[in-house]
Amino acid sequence: MYQIFSDHFANHNPGRVILAASLAISAASVTLTANAQDSRLPDMGKLTATGGVSQVEGAGGGGLTPWALITGYGTRDSYGANVHYTQANTQDYRLKTFGAAFGIADQVEFSIAQQEFTGSLAPLNKLNLKQDIFGVKVKLAGDAVYDQAGWMPQIAAGLQYKRDANIGGLGALGVTSVKQLGAKDDHGIDFYVSATKIYLAQSLLVNGTIRMTKANQMGLLGFGGDKKDQYQAQLEGSLAYLINRKLVVGAEYRMKPRNLGVDNEKDFSDVFVAYFPTKNFSVTAAYVQLGDITVFNPTKQRGWYLSMQAGF
Structure with missing residues (x-):
């Protein structure tokens, strides 16, 4: 599996793939408006907001954690897709993510994303890390929306293959690879x-996720480390309240492993508001807490998060 994904990213520029997906989705949205009666087009039959927004690693869900919901508004007889751009700024760092996701028959989801992490405070003021992410999610059981009488939630399983595409700006510290920071792998x-x-x-959404991971700072600092190099179960959760059909507020929490001696990694959390003016577009704003980012800068990182998603 590693080889398949590695060959894919080695032979394709993720930015070009995502740009092509963006253009395709934009064209499809225009066609949708002009030909609403064409049965070959996505039906967009799911309730507003039930496709979620774009998670920071590309999956459908909240900003920090994936949900069991499948991205897009296509029902079991259709499909859906979207593109997104996300930016999170703290006092000393900036994280940008852009990508695309595609949902089929409300059962399977595919996503691709690229993250770029940069710094502004010496000695990390020239820091530039990039990571490519390919994700797959499969609905296993339940229905989060239509099974209102039962207690069972919708359940989905997924994976995210991650590969460090670039580590720059640490040459002055003699670091040109995440392995020099103690990471065991760069993918x-x-x-x-x-x-x-x-x-x-009750206009309420509740989500819980268990993630098995070796990733350091979501993978931006590699995988495994000098302190630990085995998969660990990390808990993630989301709670959202639908004020009305177009406005959602909520909070998220994401536990993180602590594998590296140079990075006393902290858990992530946020409070957010998401606005869905139409099913074709949404915007999410949040206040985020990302904790420490490496021993070179022990300041607790807090700031804002903004994400825009377009699709069907």
């Missing part, structure tokens, strides 16, 4: 299972 796979339940009468 790896996260496995996760998510359970999501929507209580329509």
Whole structure:
């Protein structure tokens, strides 16, 4: 599996792939507006917001953690897709993510994304890390929306293959590879299972995710480390309240492993508001806490997060 994904990213520029996907989705959205009666087009039959927004690693869900929901608004007889751009700024760092995702028959989701992490405070003011991410999610059981009488949530399993594409700006420290920071690998796979339940009468969404991972700072600092080099179960959770059909507020929490001696990694958390003016577009804003980012800068990182998603 590693070889297949590695060959894919070696032979294709992720930025070009995502740009092509973006153009294709934009064209499809225009066609959708002009030919709403064409049965070959996506039906967009799911309720607004039930496709989620784009998670920071490209999957459908919240900003920090994936949900069991499949991206897009296509029902079991259709399909859906979207593109997104996300940026998170703290006092000393910036994370940018852009990507595309495609949902089929409300059962399977494919996603591709690229992250870029940069610094602004010496000695990490020239820091530039890039990571490519390819994800797959499969719905296993339940229905988060339509099974209101039962207790069972919708359950999905997924994986995210991640590969460090670039590590720059640390030459002055003699670092040109994440392995020099103590990481065991520059690529790896996260496995996760998510359970999501929507209580329509209470306008509430509850999600829990268990992630098996070796990733350091989501993989931007490699996988495994000098302190630990085995898969660890990390808990992630989301709670969202639907104020109305177009406005959602909520909070998320994501546990993180601590594998590297140079990075006393901290858990992530946020509070967010998401606005869905139409099913074709959404914007999410959040206040995020990302904790420490390496021993070179022990300041606790807090800041804002903004994500835009377009699709069908």
